Amino acid sequence: xxxxxxxxxxxxxxxxxxxxxxxxxxxxxxxxSGALAKAEKIENYYGLAAPVTGAQLEADGIAGAKRLGVExxxxxxxxxxxxxxxxxxxxxxxxxSYEAGAVILAAGSTRLAPKIPGLKELEGRGVSxxxxxxxxxxxxxxxxxxxxxxxxxHEAEILLPHAGRVMLFxxxxxxxxxxxETIEVHTEKIAAIESVQADGMERVGAVRTEDGAVTHxxxxxVALGTAGSVDLARKIGxxxxxxxxxxxxxxxxxxxxxxxxxxxxxxxxxxxxxxYEGAVAGLxxxxxxxxxx
Amino acid sequence: MAVxxxxxxxxxxxxxxxxxxxxxxxxxxxxxxxxxxxxxxESIAEEHPELKVCKVDIDENMELAQQFQVMSIPTLAAFKGxxxxxKTVGYQxxxxxxxxxx
Numbered sequence: 414x415x416x417x418x419x420x421x422x423x424x425x426x427x428x429x430x431x432x433x434x435x436x437x438x439x440x441x442x443x444x445x446s447g448a449l450a451k452a453e454k455i456e457n458y459y460g461l462a463a464p465v466t467g468a469q470l471e472a473d474g475i476a477g478a479k480r481l482g483v484e485x486x487x488x489x490x491x492x493x494x495x496x497x498x499x500x501x502x503x504x505x506x507x508x509x510s511y512e513a514g515a516v517i518l519a520a521g522s523t524r525l526a527p528k529i530p531g532l533k534e535l536e537g538r539g540v541s542x543x544x545x546x547x548x549x550x551x552x553x554x555x556x557x558x559x560x561x562x563x564x565x566x567h568e569a570e571i572l573l574p575h576a577g578r579v580m581l582f583x584x585x586x587x588x589x590x591x592x593x594e595t596i597e598v599h600t601e602k603i604a605a606i607e608s609v610q611a612d613g614m615e616r617v618g619a620v621r622t623e624d625g626a627v628t629h630x631x632x633x634x635v636a637l638g639t640a641g642s643v644d645l646a647r648k649i650g651x652x653x654x655x656x657x658x659x660x661x662x663x664x665x666x667x668x669x670x671x672x673x674x675x676x677x678x679x680x681x682x683x684x685x686x687x688x689y690e691g692a693v694a695g696l697x698x699x700x701x702x703x704x705x706x
Numbered sequence: 707m708a709v710x711x712x713x714x715x716x717x718x719x720x721x722x723x724x725x726x727x728x729x730x731x732x733x734x735x736x737x738x739x740x741x742x743x744x745x746x747x748e749s750i751a752e753e754h755p756e757l758k759v760c761k762v763d764i765d766e767n768m769e770l771a772q773q774f775q776v777m778s779i780p781t782l783a784a785f786k787g788x789x790x791x792x793k794t795v796g797y798q799x800x801x802x803x804x805x806x807x808x
Binding site for chain 1: 795
């Protein structure tokens with residue numbers, strides 16, 4: 414496959430349209446409607462004689478892209494990685510993995526990590542956002558994964574062969590997918606991540622839940638909700654800053670073949686900005702895969 | 707200057723006893739963000755002769771990772787006069803890494 418676009422809002426679909434018309438084979442992977450579908454009325458976008466709903470604009474955008482030959486796959490993206498030669502990127506979903514010459518991140522902006530006391534303070538001292546990077550440090554140890562969905566399960570499964578014990582803390586939610594028996598599930602709301610003094614440093618020691626239970630954990634892996642553009646960028650090593658993905662004016666990130674567009678890059682959270690950035694990213698990605706062939 | 711690969715045998719001589727401030731990149735082959743960090747670290751080595759730039763493969767040097775409390779990679783650590791004076795975790799742009807020596 415030439416190009417995978419993650420997200421089917423105005424940025425992702427515009428990127429797909431421009432890349433497709435530039436001759437690339439394009440697949441959009443989407444977990445469904447995003448921020449646009451929630452907009453009741455759009456009347457500040459070019460070419461609208463009468464206001465339309467966000468949901469209508471989104472549906473029309475997708476229909477138009479399909480007409481031009483863009484493929485759509487409905488799935489949640491749980492991982493993003495690259496090969497050793499930097500020549501291909503791999504997008505993982507719960508049931509499949511897809512390889513592409515270029516990937517465009519357009520999955521919208523994610524809300525900031527919830528304010529669980531201890532989470533920010535213990536980052537790099539037992540709190541991790543990347544299981545594949547840090548599983549090695551928890552050989553035979555007890556780890557907690559924070560999250561309830563496919564993303565959290567994906568992280569937990571990476572940890573299983575390394576850690577002695579893997580727990581899933583769903584923070585008051587029911588697990589969104591069947592959890593293997595080897596993973597212990599805690600559904601209570603999380604009150605705080607507690608620290609201990611060990612080896613001369615303050616580091617993660619336990620997860621305290623609102624029922625008062627304190628459960629020992631050597632590491633905490635954060636994977637709440639679904640993996641957003643910034644989570645995926647962080648995992649592959651793309652530069653992020655203040656919960657946004659950093660790009661150049663051509664919407665390229667520092668990772669070869671990885672582009673980003675729309676709300677995830679920060680700035681105006683508007684359809685017109687998302688569409689523009691999608692167009693730039695789509696053209697740049699199409700050119701990138703063409704020159705590599 | 708090139709990036710010097712250090713290990714548990716020569717860490718003391720190369721890093722702790724260095725006359726110059728030292729940047730140490732704790733990395734591993736399986737870590738995607740580490741791969742993206744490598745060219746940044748190499749360019750710092752080339753552009754900043756006032757620094758010594760080293761890298762530690764934590765897969766082969768787990769003791770060093772433990773000793774310096776590295777629990778996430780990539781970790782970039784600054785050493786001055788035999789002491790670790792600061793560190794960053796995850797991919798960082800060059801200017802953020804250089805702030806460790808400001």
